[in-house]
Amino acid sequence: MPKSDDHEDTAVIYTDGACSGNPGPGGWGVYFKWGEHEKELYGSDKDTTNNRMELMAAIQALETLKRPMKILLYTDSSYVRNGIMTWMANWKRNGWINSQKQPVKNADLWKRLDEAASRHDVEWRWVRGHSGDIGNERADRLAVKGRDEAAGRG
Known part of the structure; x- marks a missing residue:
């Protein structure tokens, strides 16, 4: 009988984003762990x-996986977590219009x-960002690397 903290069959994923200016050059980072396997991904956008x-x-974390999986996804973004868990059902029901009767910002990415x-x-x-959580810190470093490359500092 597996222990409740046994995540051999579960991918543990940490995600983070970084931006210099808002808008400005930005980066995203992903740290995966499942079983003995680890993977890091990062990318960027100039604006x-x-x-x-x-x-x-x-x-990127979810699209990278080649087969359906059980996932624990950690984010330090309340925007992402609240959006996916609380707001999205209403957005979809209301044709991607928010509670202020405005089009949902970033609807293209929310749909994806x-x-x-x-x-x-x-x-x-x-997970609280910059609080010493090892997975979050790794995702943050990857996001900063992407941001710095987008800004021409990589």
Whole structure:
């Protein structure tokens, strides 16, 4: 009988975004761990926002997986976690219009995240950024690397 903290069959993923200016050059980072395997991903955009990079990190993490999986996804972005867990159902029901009767910001990425998440069993968890959590710190370093490359400092 597996212990409740045994995550051999579960991918543990940390995601983070970074931006210099808002908008400005940005980067996203992903740190995966499943069983004995680890993987890091990062990317960038020369003109973006922090929220778009936070979303892109989660999208890239979920789209990279080749088969449906059980996932614990950690983000330090309340925007991403609240959006996927609380706000999205209403946005979809209201034709991607928010509670202020305005088009949802970053709807293109929210729709892409919704599609990517639908292929997996994702448990969304929030982690405080810059608090010493090893997975979050690794994702942050990758996002900063992407941001610095976008800004021409890589």
